[in-house]
Amino acid sequence: MKIWIDADACPLVVKELVIKTALRTQTPAIFVANQPIKVRKSPLISMVVVSSGFDIADDYIADNVEEGDLVITSDIPLANDVLDNGGQVMTPHGVIYDKNNIKQKLNGRDFMDMMRGTGAIDLTQMAGQKPYSDKDKKTFADGLNRLVR
Template sequence: MHIWVDADACPGVIKDILFRAAERTGLPLTLVANQYLRVPGLPNIRMTQVPSGFDEADKYIAANVQAGDLVITADIPLAAEVVARDAHALSPKGELYGKENIRELLDLRNFMDTLRSTGVDTGGPAPFSAADRQNFANRLDRVLRSQKRL
């Protein structure tokens, strides 16, 4: 399993959790962003900088993800592509995307996007919380433990 991070919008506390998990497990971890990010100096952790532009990190991850990999992203279209490739996708808030829920989430995302484009104020995502951090850590731990058994 390779862990990929859509790192442009990923909260720092989530990156820290991922750094510790990669150090503990030895799994390869790649942060993908359109700006340089510092990462720990461990051989299994790296940072890939992509060109600036809309969805460049998403495109890079989608082109490189393999079945069984784990992608950390809040981007529903990227999660849908990852799930279609038999990889795992996990949001920074701890929501695991899978074949059983990705279609509904993608439809909801597209509906909200349509509403916003017509001028409807749909609000925005709730602020990142300590509960979100804990949900992410717990779900990541379960995904990594289940991978060890395979």
């Protein structure tokens, strides 16, 4: 098993928890992003910098994930691709995606994209993402500990 992290928009606390877990469990962790990020120096921790562009990091992860690997991402289409490749997916908020819930999330995302595209939803009225809370941190840490042993 390897842990892949879609690192461009991943909260710092999640990156730190992944590194601690990788070192504790001797599980390789690969951070993938469009620009370098600071990661702890260890043979178990690596950073892959991909070129800038839409979904380049996501495509890299989807193309390299293997069956049983864990991917940390909020990107629903990437989560779907990972599940199709036999991987596991968890969001930085600790939500675990699987074959039973990913299609519903994908359909909801596509519907919202369509609504925004037609102007039915005013983008200025959307709240955006909630701040990362202590509850999110605990939920993520608990899920990570369950999936990586």
